[in-house]
Amino acid sequence: MKLGLGTVQLGMDYGINNTEGKVLKEEAFEILKVAWNNGIDMLDTSALYGESEYVIGQFLKDNNMPFKVISKLPPCKADDIENRFSESLKKLNKESLYGYLVHHFDFFRENRYIWDFFQKAKLQKKVDKLGFSLYYPQEVEYLIREDVEFDMVQLPFSVFDQRFSGALKVLRDRNVEIHVRSVFLQGLVFKNALTMNGIFEQFKDKLSSLHSISQDINVPISALCLNFAVLNEYVDKVIIGIDSLSNLQENINALSYQDRVSDVYNSLLNLNEDNENIILPFNWDKQ
Numbered sequence: 001m002k003l004g005l006g007t008v009q010l011g012m013d014y015g016i017n018n019t020e021g022k023v024l025k026e027e028a029f030e031i032l033k034v035a036w037n038n039g040i041d042m043l044d045t046s047a048l049y050g051e052s053e054y055v056i057g058q059f060l061k062d063n064n065m066p067f068k069v070i071s072k073l074p075p076c077k078a079d080d081i082e083n084r085f086s087e088s089l090k091k092l093n094k095e096s097l098y099g100y101l102v103h104h105f106d107f108f109r110e111n112r113y114i115w116d117f118f119q120k121a122k123l124q125k126k127v128d129k130l131g132f133s134l135y136y137p138q139e140v141e142y143l144i145r146e147d148v149e150f151d152m153v154q155l156p157f158s159v160f161d162q163r164f165s166g167a168l169k170v171l172r173d174r175n176v177e178i179h180v181r182s183v184f185l186q187g188l189v190f191k192n193a194l195t196m197n198g199i200f201e202q203f204k205d206k207l208s209s210l211h212s213i214s215q216d217i218n219v220p221i222s223a224l225c226l227n228f229a230v231l232n233e234y235v236d237k238v239i240i241g242i243d244s245l246s247n248l249q250e251n252i253n254a255l256s257y258q259d260r261v262s263d264v265y266n267s268l269l270n271l272n273e274d275n276e277n278i279i280l281p282f283n284w285d286k287q
Contacts, residue, residue, distance in 0.1 A: 002230050003251065004042035004070075004179060004237040005035050011045075011052025023243060028055050029063075031248050036065040038252050044154070044179070044239045045092075046072035046103055047084055053091035061093045070099035070152075070179075072133055073114070075107040081117050089126070099152050099177075100127040105139045108132065115148065129177060135280065140167045144174075151175075154239065156182040159189070159210060159228050161279040162272040168234035179237040183229045186241075186281045189221055199277050206271050213264055223254035227261035228268050 010028045023031065032043075045052045053071060060067065071088045073081065089095065100118065102108045108115070118130045131152030134140065143150060153171060155164050157180035164180075171178055184190065193207040214221050229238045242248045261268075277283045 001039035001041070002235065002238050003040050003255075004044055004239045005032075005040050005248075006181060006239045006241040007043055007045045007052045007056060008049045009241055009243045010055045011050030022050070025055060025058075027245055029059050031242055031245050032056070032059050032065070032067075033063070034245060034248055035242075036067065040252075041066075042068045042070065042098070042237060044070045044181075046074070047088055048072070048074045048103060053088055057091045057093040068098035069094055070101065070154075071097055072101040072103035073118075074103050078111065078113065081114055085117070085121060085126075096125060097127045099129045099131060101130075101152065101154060102132045105132060105134060105136075109142070131176070134164075137163050137167050140164070140171065144170070152177040152179065154179040154181055156180070156280075157229055157232070157235070158183045158185055158279075159225050159268050159271050160185060160206065160273040162269070163274075163279075168232070172234045177236050178234055179239055180229050180232075180235050181239040181241075182281070183225050183238060183240070184222065185279065188281075189225050199275075202275070203273065203278050206273055210268075210271060213267055217260050217264055219257045219260050220250075220254065222250060223257040224261055224264075224268070226251060226254045227258050228265070230255065231258060231262055231265060 010023050043056060045056055047053065056069065069092055071092065073084055076084050085100070089097070100121065102114070121127045122130055129151035131150045131154070132139070132143070134153055134155045140153070153176055157164055161182065168178060189210060191207065193204045193211065196204050196207065210224065211221065214224050226238065226240070229235055240251050242251070273279050
């Protein structure tokens, strides 16, 4: 199972297509149960995801479903790093984590000493794998150039955002576990091209092409975009954000379309978009 469950929506409002807001606790628990029962054994969270860690922890306390949990360190003061890590473990009701990532790369670059704590936590067997949540390919280049030893990365990757394609083999050759996120670009892939305006005007043709491919092979947009990432040979996990139980089931069902998506894979590769104002959601508010 290549899918991992992103849990930001379990703790806060998130996503341009999310009209319901944060998932209620009861549905969140049902989502986690269905995910586990369908072979999804990995949860991705962060101290910055509102109540996400707490919700997961309450679930794990009452259910014998040993998910592999990945959390992330937010920017904080040097003397607060250990407390932040301990708080995450406490909220999650875990004695150790599968992965612990630096949430903001600039925070690491400006405070390299934080890696000492990360390595200490690994030596103490409080975390299995250390790594980074990345946004730019040059961040991979920096880590390799500075000879930083890391086990895992999480990075954006989608039909439209293929900036990391060249780095994937390099990472795999270094035995780095590769997780990708934002395969739906926070819901942008589902938008009607005719309604696009502003900076997105120049994006209409590619969005229309994606929808045309979807119609031609009779595969939902969600399945097209999800399997584009799943079919990449270097990707270990595709982290999917879920805002409802039906949304989870839709993504699980999407895996059945892999063969059809494989047939149009090269066409999807051609939809690569270089404009970071379009493919990086945190730039959207600047338009």
